[in-house]
Amino acid sequence: MTATVRLCSTDEVKPGSARRFDVDGLRIALVRIGDDWYAIGDRCSHEDYSLAEGDVWEEEREIECPKHGSTFDLCTGEPQTLPATKPVPVYEVQVDGDDVNVVLP
Numbered sequence: 001m002t003a004t005v006r007l008c009s010t011d012e013v014k015p016g017s018a019r020r021f022d023v024d025g026l027r028i029a030l031v032r033i034g035d036d037w038y039a040i041g042d043r044c045s046h047e048d049y050s051l052a053e054g055d056v057w058e059e060e061r062e063i064e065c066p067k068h069g070s071t072f073d074l075c076t077g078e079p080q081t082l083p084a085t086k087p088v089p090v091y092e093v094q095v096d097g098d099d100v101n102v103v104l105p
């Protein structure tokens with residue numbers, strides 16, 4: 001069963017940036033590119049570092065791990081560069097008015 005959880009309002013995350021949320025024991029990096037929103041697992045699959053602290057690559061729709069530089073596709077969670085080799089989870093984001101919600105599995 002899925003659950004929809006409100007993370008924040010749209011003005012709390014600036015375009016081109018990311019913010020970490022802890023929800024239901026999950027660490028989620030919420031990423032905004034323009035008016036597009038993405039939610040991926042915040043924990044890098046290489047080591048335990050927060051992806052939300054990394055740079056957002058707007059053109060490529062990727063986020064870069066701040067520790068060793070692996071980038072992750074925001075749509076699939078797949079790493080695009082080494083050293084990470086495993087994907088991170090991705091979650092559906094629903095924007096309802098000013099509310100940004102994530103759908104949890």
Ligand code: FES
Pocket residue numbers: 044045046047048049065066067068069070082083084
């Ligand atoms: S901790 Fe993310 S690439 Fe190493």
